[in-house]
Amino acid sequence: MNRETIVGTSAPRVDVRDKATGQALYAADIDLPGMLYGKVVRCWEHAHARVVRLDLSAAAKSPGVVRVLGPQDVTANRYNSSVLDLMVSEQMHDMLGDIEDQRIFTDHVKFQGDAICGIIAKSEEAAERAAAKVIVEYEPLPVYLTADASKQPDAIRFTPEKPGNLAFQLPEPMFPGHALGGGDVEAAMRDADLVVEDVFYVPKQKQCQMEPHAYIAKLDSTGRLNCWTSSQMPKLVQAKLAKLFGLPMSLVKVTPTVIGGGFGTRLGLISEPQACAMAMSVPGHAVKLLTLREEDWVISPSRHPGKYWMKIGFRKDGTPLACDARFENYKGGYYLDASGTAFTAGAWLGGMYKFPALRYKGESYFTNQGLTGAYRGYGNPQTNFVLEQLIDRACAQMGADPVEWRKQWHKGVGDDGWCPGVTYPSCALDECLDRGAAAIGWSEKRRQYAHQSGTVRRGVGVAVMNHTSGAMPMLLEHTACTVKLNEDATAEILFACSDMGQGSHTALKQIAAETLGFPFDHVQLSSGTSDVAGFDIGAHASRTIYVGGAAVKKACEDVRRQLLERAGRHLQVSPDELDIRDKRIFVKADPARAIEAETITRAGVYHFIDPATGQAGGEPGQIQGYVSFFAPHNSPPFGASFAEVEVDTETGEVRVLELVNAHDIGRAINPAAVEGQLEGGIQQGLGFVLSEEMYYDGNGRILNNSFTDYKMFGPSDMPKITTILVEDPDPVGPFGAKSVGESGLVSPVGAVANAIFNAIGIQFTEAPITPEKVLKGILEQGVRDYGSIGGAH
Amino acid sequence: MSSRILPDFELLLPQSVPEAVELLAAHRDRITVMAGGTDVMVAMKFAQSPAQLPDYLMSLEHVPGLAYVLFDPDKGLRIGAKATIAELLAQAEVKQHYRALWNAARTFATVQVRNTATVLGNLLRASPAGDCSCAIYAIGGTVALQGPAGRREVDIDDFWLSYGVTARRPDELAVELILPPPAAGSRCAFKRMTRTNEDLAKLNVAVRLEMAGNTCVDARLAMGCVAPTPLRLTKTETLLKGRELTAEVLQSVAASVPWEIDPIDDKRSTAEYRRQVSGVLLKRAIQEACGAA
Numbered sequence A: 001m002n003r004e005t006i007v008g009t010s011a012p013r014v015d016v017r018d019k020a021t022g023q024a025l026y027a028a029d030i031d032l033p034g035m036l037y038g039k040v041v042r043c044w045e046h047a048h049a050r051v052v053r054l055d056l057s058a059a060a061k062s063p064g065v066v067r068v069l070g071p072q073d074v075t076a077n078r079y080n081s082s083v084l085d086l087m088v089s090e091q092m093h094d095m096l097g098d099i100e101d102q103r104i105f106t107d108h109v110k111f112q113g114d115a116i117c118g119i120i121a122k123s124e125e126a127a128e129r130a131a132a133k134v135i136v137e138y139e140p141l142p143v144y145l146t147a148d149a150s151k152q153p154d155a156i157r158f159t160p161e162k163p164g165n166l167a168f169q170l171p172e173p174m175f176p177g178h179a180l181g182g183g184d185v186e187a188a189m190r191d192a193d194l195v196v197e198d199v200f201y202v203p204k205q206k207q208c209q210m211e212p213h214a215y216i217a218k219l220d221s222t223g224r225l226n227c228w229t230s231s232q233m234p235k236l237v238q239a240k241l242a243k244l245f246g247l248p249m250s251l252v253k254v255t256p257t258v259i260g261g262g263f264g265t266r267l268g269l270i271s272e273p274q275a276c277a278m279a280m281s282v283p284g285h286a287v288k289l290l291t292l293r294e295e296d297w298v299i300s301p302s303r304h305p306g307k308y309w310m311k312i313g314f315r316k317d318g319t320p321l322a323c324d325a326r327f328e329n330y331k332g333g334y335y336l337d338a339s340g341t342a343f344t345a346g347a348w349l350g351g352m353y354k355f356p357a358l359r360y361k362g363e364s365y366f367t368n369q370g371l372t373g374a375y376r377g378y379g380n381p382q383t384n385f386v387l388e389q390l391i392d393r394a395c396a397q398m399g400a401d402p403v404e405w406r407k408q409w410h411k412g413v414g415d416d417g418w419c420p421g422v423t424y425p426s427c428a429l430d431e432c433l434d435r436g437a438a439a440i441g442w443s444e445k446r447r448q449y450a451h452q453s454g455t456v457r458r459g460v461g462v463a464v465m466n467h468t469s470g471a472m473p474m475l476l477e478h479t480a481c482t483v484k485l486n487e488d489a490t491a492e493i494l495f496a497c498s499d500m501g502q503g504s505h506t507a508l509k510q511i512a513a514e515t516l517g518f519p520f521d522h523v524q525l526s527s528g529t530s531d532v533a534g535f536d537i538g539a540h541a542s543r544t545i546y547v548g549g550a551a552v553k554k555a556c557e558d559v560r561r562q563l564l565e566r567a568g569r570h571l572q573v574s575p576d577e578l579d580i581r582d583k584r585i586f587v588k589a590d591p592a593r594a595i596e597a598e599t600i601t602r603a604g605v606y607h608f609i610d611p612a613t614g615q616a617g618g619e620p621g622q623i624q625g626y627v628s629f630f631a632p633h634n635s636p637p638f639g640a641s642f643a644e645v646e647v648d649t650e651t652g653e654v655r656v657l658e659l660v661n662a663h664d665i666g667r668a669i670n671p672a673a674v675e676g677q678l679e680g681g682i683q684q685g686l687g688f689v690l691s692e693e694m695y696y697d698g699n700g701r702i703l704n705n706s707f708t709d710y711k712m713f714g715p716s717d718m719p720k721i722t723t724i725l726v727e728d729p730d731p732v733g734p735f736g737a738k739s740v741g742e743s744g745l746v747s748p749v750g751a752v753a754n755a756i757f758n759a760i761g762i763q764f765t766e767a768p769i770t771p772e773k774v775l776k777g778i779l780e781q782g783v784r785d786y787g788s789i790g791g792a793h
Numbered sequence B: 001m002s003s004r005i006l007p008d009f010e011l012l013l014p015q016s017v018p019e020a021v022e023l024l025a026a027h028r029d030r031i032t033v034m035a036g037g038t039d040v041m042v043a044m045k046f047a048q049s050p051a052q053l054p055d056y057l058m059s060l061e062h063v064p065g066l067a068y069v070l071f072d073p074d075k076g077l078r079i080g081a082k083a084t085i086a087e088l089l090a091q092a093e094v095k096q097h098y099r100a101l102w103n104a105a106r107t108f109a110t111v112q113v114r115n116t117a118t119v120l121g122n123l124l125r126a127s128p129a130g131d132c133s134c135a136i137y138a139i140g141g142t143v144a145l146q147g148p149a150g151r152r153e154v155d156i157d158d159f160w161l162s163y164g165v166t167a168r169r170p171d172e173l174a175v176e177l178i179l180p181p182p183a184a185g186s187r188c189a190f191k192r193m194t195r196t197n198e199d200l201a202k203l204n205v206a207v208r209l210e211m212a213g214n215t216c217v218d219a220r221l222a223m224g225c226v227a228p229t230p231l232r233l234t235k236t237e238t239l240l241k242g243r244e245l246t247a248e249v250l251q252s253v254a255a256s257v258p259w260e261i262d263p264i265d266d267k268r269s270t271a272e273y274r275r276q277v278s279g280v281l282l283k284r285a286i287q288e289a290c291g292a293a
């Protein structure tokens, strides 16, 4: 039995009323007096070109225009819009080869949509009309859309620091042979009785967050640069802007606005540099910069697409011997976090199964596709699509049950997680597999679907995954939190990490209320502005509850200790003998001996001298708690997904009938929010595997940067969903919690692909698996009974 | 790239059909008619060049008396130029007697779009992917056009000339669509394929069969997204006429379709795939029409 009363309940989300009634203020909703409007002029004609002439004179004369800005009119400093470089040490940063290769306005267009110049005008309309009058002449350059194209020796270099357009490979000093893993892969493969191997393509998936990027910036009368942004990481944006514009951080103020969805796209900077550069050219005026949906689509980073090769060797009895893999991602025009996904895709691979030998190479190549960066899952769905399909191919050939095989060979407590040397403190994957299998009816359906006839075939599939809770020890995991008690014993918590709509601030409030022994509504939590909030790296890497929650808990424990100490002196007992419930502090052994928390806080603030006695009542001083917290671990969550699909063998159409997402959550602080994360994850996982992909014409111009032609699953496309929360408290996480923010979308990918395999006996190496590809596969290979493959039963 | 601002245009709001026709005659090629605007607004926001933009936009909003859907068992179904997809769906007789059209309307877009978009707008847009267009092509009917010289009716078979172009003259307003009355033994069906449910069709098909027992006396088959305009499958129709709908006949019908269509690769699918599934979709529509779904 848990003794908690607030943690573990589905408290209503703190942001829903405002969002549902239209009262939430997004950056685009904010209007300031005398506000001007910015417009970034972008290159839409080319994906790779040099600007040979830029003529702003006609635009400058356009009605309503206040300023026009070319590359010469803004700082020449370069930047890296990702923030990973701030989360590693200087040494590490050099070893990884992180670079700053972006400019506010460029004369070398590296992807369609690169920024050329800016217009500031009195209205949005005037800015747009002036933008149309900008004259740009380009010299088109060869367009490289894949790694194979851009790595050719005669290809133009994207940036001098990176020969061969190899933006990143695992660095030799840390990864001998530029590979992650260990053991003798070659030798192990020679011993293998069965080797499965294939080359896969993983798609360029877009976050499609609801709120297009919007900013307001203003250089105020004190010389401070102000920026209103819905970034996922306001404190790092402050640091990045200060560096870019050569300002002390005290002269940069970032105000986080309500975030209309993130999913990774707001990790770091997007158009803050342009918005701020514009504002600095018109001191005293706020400049609003809005982004069209079609523009947002190409200028904000997407998931990393690329070519993913993998080979796995097994002994006859199913023992995995070795895994060899290489993921070449198509980075896009700029470096950003080139080191990130290239590494993590292999990290998740290493964290999954007990391969005695593993060799993973991750490489990022510049291409003239749109930018890539963080997208929920961060390399994990890519690996899931590849690894989980190959495991099922091997299971089919060996006659092994995919659930049983996974139960036998997945890593667990004590094994190395995604980072060598950091072992799993908890793992409830077996229970996820068992409960998920029961929920979907695994055994009966696998038996039933092994032999089928007719044009419509059904299949069930499984896939598993491991993820992380925060990015320790690869990246900085630091969060500061301040808790202040008001005189009426209500608490105000300041914590810079944003709530992107995932419910994190609600769950953090629950953690705070539980720890303090206060009612939920007597706790307030906000991200504040960069002026008041302490350091925090931001909402990424599924860290907000695991790391942020631990920080909030510690800061609240600080407050609680101070309260109990004062109460102890008043009641003349040791603080250890006291507890707080509903703001009443009482002796555990004798609950009638008690004092209201408010009596203490009021006396602390309104500390008057009683004229009659000359004595003050209670102890003076407002109680505040504080922590500057570094996460000690990364307690990875595990998950198992089960999918049932129906494949129309005459049309190749795949219908997902049911998806079960069983998740090793540790402890659900807010079960409804956790279910929401798992359900949303399923929607994006299904998109990855079945319908979503950004694609380009041969000249690198995007063909589907709108909801008309980029197809996500809508409500009516969604299958029946079952979420299973497996609660086996983690020894490290706050109240036993592990993360759930990203991981829910990972294993639905492999589960659906494997269900298709079960239905028609064909595997597909290119995601998304569209009806066009399925029908082609059927026409070329023929529908096969799963039961007739290898030793499958 | 789209724009957050609409290009400049003059909005015309005629108060009657004659006034609308007068305005059309006065501005001819420089005017665009707007019913629900679900195509017009998108086209204006995405216009690639000023030449594609109209100087005048004439909204039918204030023209009275065009928002009807009227059924008469002897005369058929009359759909006014302002009748929306949602209004069509609200008519029980449409569901009962014009099943193909009802199904096309039901799967069409989203609630919000159905509340705004008109049935006639779908015909006038002359897109090869139009869902109602496809169903109406199979059912047959006439489009009534009102011009300065009076009213004329154009058979739907002669209505679409090329991509985006209809038989409507620049000075004519489409006022209504007339569908034939239901005949005994007449059955129809509509099917479409999309990438996700809320999408424009990658392939759509509609059939109308005149059946005597299990024998097909007459057939109208229409397919969309396989040519510059919605397409009648006239050759395939001949394989059905006078035949009993056996498995073999259905097979030969399905096999004939790929030879009669001329699809292209586009954002929604490939020519190859459209050819591969065209026969399957038609076969299924025939089966559904005959109640053997």
Ligand SMILES: Cc1cc2nc3c(=O)[nH]c(=O)nc-3n(C[C@H](O)[C@H](O)[C@H](O)COP(=O)(O)OP(=O)(O)OC[C@H]3O[C@@H](n4cnc5c(N)ncnc54)[C@H](O)[C@@H]3O)c2cc1C
Binding pocket: B032, B033, B034, B035, B036, B037, B038, B039, B040, B041, B042, B081, B107, B108, B109, B110, B113, B116, B117, B118, B119, B120, B121, B122, B123, B124, B125, B129, B130, B131, B132, B168, B172, B173, B174, B175, B199, B200, B201
């Ligand atoms: C989100 C979205 C989803 C959609 N989904 C579908 C779908 O699933 N299936 C589908 O088929 N279509 C779909 N469409 C396209 C569109 O909604 C339909 O074509 C609709 O029927 C057009 O009707 P409207 O009244 O909006 O036409 P409008 O946009 O007003 O006009 C369309 C064309 O017809 C002309 N026109 C209209 N009325 C007259 C008249 N009385 N006389 C002369 N010319 C006229 C206009 O000038 C214009 O060229 C979708 C559109 C959107 C925006």
